[in-house]
Amino acid sequence: MHIDLNSCFATVEQQARPMLRGRPVAIMNRRTEHTMIVTCSYEAKAMGVKLGMRFRDAKKLCPELIGLESDPAKYRFVYHKLMDIMNDYSAHVRMKSIDEGVIDFSETTEVLQGRDIVDIGHEIKRRLKEEVGCAMRCNVGIAPNRFLAKTAASLHKPDGLDVLTSHNLRETFAGIELTDITGIAGRMERRLNAVGIYTPLQFLDADPVTLRKMVFKSICGDEWHQRLRGWEVDKRDFPMRTAGRQYVLEKFNLTHAEILQRLHHLAESVGYKIRSQGKQARGVAVHARSRSTGYWHARHMASMPFFSNQAIYAQAAQLFANAPSDVKEIGVTCYELSDNKDPQLSLFGDELARERHITSAIDEINARYGGRTIHSANTLGTDMYVKQKIPFGSTRYL
Amino acid sequence: MNDETFMNERIDVVATFGVGLNPCTPVRFRRPSGRVIEITEIGLRHPTEQGKRMLHMFDVTDGGADYRLEFDSERLTWRLTMEGDHVEN
Numbered sequence: 001m002h003i004d005l006n007s008c009f010a011t012v013e014q015q016a017r018p019m020l021r022g023r024p025v026a027i028m029n030r031r032t033e034h035t036m037i038v039t040c041s042y043e044a045k046a047m048g049v050k051l052g053m054r055f056r057d058a059k060k061l062c063p064e065l066i067g068l069e070s071d072p073a074k075y076r077f078v079y080h081k082l083m084d085i086m087n088d089y090s091a092h093v094r095m096k097s098i099d100e101g102v103i104d105f106s107e108t109t110e111v112l113q114g115r116d117i118v119d120i121g122h123e124i125k126r127r128l129k130e131e132v133g134c135a136m137r138c139n140v141g142i143a144p145n146r147f148l149a150k151t152a153a154s155l156h157k158p159d160g161l162d163v164l165t166s167h168n169l170r171e172t173f174a175g176i177e178l179t180d181i182t183g184i185a186g187r188m189e190r191r192l193n194a195v196g197i198y199t200p201l202q203f204l205d206a207d208p209v210t211l212r213k214m215v216f217k218s219i220c221g222d223e224w225h226q227r228l229r230g231w232e233v234d235k236r237d238f239p240m241r242t243a244g245r246q247y248v249l250e251k252f253n254l255t256h257a258e259i260l261q262r263l264h265h266l267a268e269s270v271g272y273k274i275r276s277q278g279k280q281a282r283g284v285a286v287h288a289r290s291r292s293t294g295y296w297h298a299r300h301m302a303s304m305p306f307f308s309n310q311a312i313y314a315q316a317a318q319l320f321a322n323a324p325s326d327v328k329e330i331g332v333t334c335y336e337l338s339d340n341k342d343p344q345l346s347l348f349g350d351e352l353a354r355e356r357h358i359t360s361a362i363d364e365i366n367a368r369y370g371g372r373t374i375h376s377a378n379t380l381g382t383d384m385y386v387k388q389k390i391p392f393g394s395t396r397y398l
Numbered sequence: 399m400n401d402e403t404f405m406n407e408r409i410d411v412v413a414t415f416g417v418g419l420n421p422c423t424p425v426r427f428r429r430p431s432g433r434v435i436e437i438t439e440i441g442l443r444h445p446t447e448q449g450k451r452m453l454h455m456f457d458v459t460d461g462g463a464d465y466r467l468e469f470d471s472e473r474l475t476w477r478l479t480m481e482g483d484h485v486e487n
Binding site for chain 2: 012015016017018019020068073075077130131132133142366367368369370371373392
């Protein structure tokens with residue numbers, strides 16, 4: 001069963017602020033005319049407002065559009081409430097992102113005790129309204145595998161509940177486009193078109209050899225063949241390979257020193273992220289987007305793993321010395337992550353142990369008294385600009 | 399844009415504490431100016447941790463404007479931190 005909160009952030013805002021209900025609302029990461037819209041309410045969507053549109057352009061389509069700055073704490077709360085509700089029905093719950101999750105009922109027949117799974121779907125929708133608020137809506141999709149459940153959940157938005165089985169699969173596929181299928185966007189659509197697949201039904205009927213050898217040119221072709229037929233191929237976890245953070249500068253005329261301050265803030269944030277997952281890194285990558293020369297990046301792999309904010313920033317700052325001017329966006333990423341266990345004895349053992357103790361003491365103080373209670377003096381004052389925004393994708397840090 | 403005003407006012411609050419999914423329900427509050435606001439609906443209550451300190455955010459309305467009240471569960475204090483009245487610019 002796939003559960004998807006409808007226009008999650010906009011709906012949560014409408015729940016929190018009753019005066020916004022029934023009005024077109026757009027959520028942005030910063031309240032400026034040039035910021036792109038992260039999500040919008042169904043009232044705004046009905047007026048033609050789309051995600052990724054600049055607020056200024058959206059306002060032309062919908063003059064009454066209300067712009068709000070995102071409030072991640074609220075969305076995290078609703079995420080945890082939804083997860084609590086889902087956990088009541090199965091021990092096999094996997095949250096896919098901040099606004100959607102999957103309940104795997106394949107191993108919980110005893111828990112179901114003969115209940116109809118559609119009834120459970122309706123109950124979850126009802127509980128969401130009771131336990132979070134009356135404006136909350138979600139789509140529920142029920143199917144033999146994760147992929148088809150997600151497809152079912154996207155059929156009737158908002159507030160739908162659909163069941164996709166072998167009996168109505170062809171009928172459902174006949175009513176949607178190729179790009180309505182999760183994982184098929186413009187480029188993949190062109191690849192399918194190149195072998196004469198123009199509709200989901202043709203995709204369903206395609207033989208696995210064509211998909212493997214001509215379309216996907218890998219085992220992914222076989223996976224798609226199985227996925228479309230209801231076999232489970234997506235039940236797997238991906239290990240954490242990288243951790244990063246990026247920031248669009250609040251002004252485009254900052255000095256190099258001011259940009260480095262913000263880079264330092266990002267490095268501290270990334271350092272905390274990897275340590276919170278019990279990891280250490282060997283590589284640091286920095287990127288910048290310049291208004292004149294476009295995208296730039298540099299990376300460095302160290303011989304020894306590191307974990308402290310200072311180590312990450314020292315390498316990031318060194319790499320950033322070659323960054324272009326006229327920067328509008330910066331980012332720091334750590335890669336080659338490994339478990340932060342006691343390393344092999346080193347010639348510099350004392351220094352490493354000292355660094356480890358200081359870092360863990362700082363993390364403990366920050367956990368007790370609030371994030372960034374102790375931070376580098378260089379990043380003093382950057383908090384008002386570099387704010388934590390919505391963590392899309394991974395739910396590790398929620 | 400939506401007209402939100404952010405503030406940090408200490409307020410007097412009348413609240414009920416009961417059982418159920420939402421045990422704490424603010425009913426009305428008085429701002430430093432003396433104005434009393436009757437709460438007609440609680441939109442959302444969500445907790446936010448500031449280190450080990452727990453703040454409970456109540457997004458409420460009086461039917462004319464939306465407000466955010468913050469209850470500090472350690473100091474047992476209430477603050478009004480936001481007022482939104484949706485006046486279009």
